[in-house]
Amino acid sequence: MNYNIEYEREEDGRWLAEVNELPGVLAYGKTSDEAMAKAEVLALRVLAERLDQGERKPEPITITFIAA
16 A cells, blocks of 8 residues: 655644545654654554454555655
8 A cells, every 4th residue: 555645834833744545643743854744653562453353454555755
């Protein structure tokens, strides 16, 4: 499965990164790299939890970063 991390700078200067394929997976950071790293970690935690709970089967994943 492919996951895209979209990121953009907010008006207040913070960076927001979001994984649209995983509702609720979004993170803020002081830099774009920080926001993207936090979003990636959260996405992997969500996927690991779903595997652990038997909600999905293991499959290869790809994570791509996209500037908004």
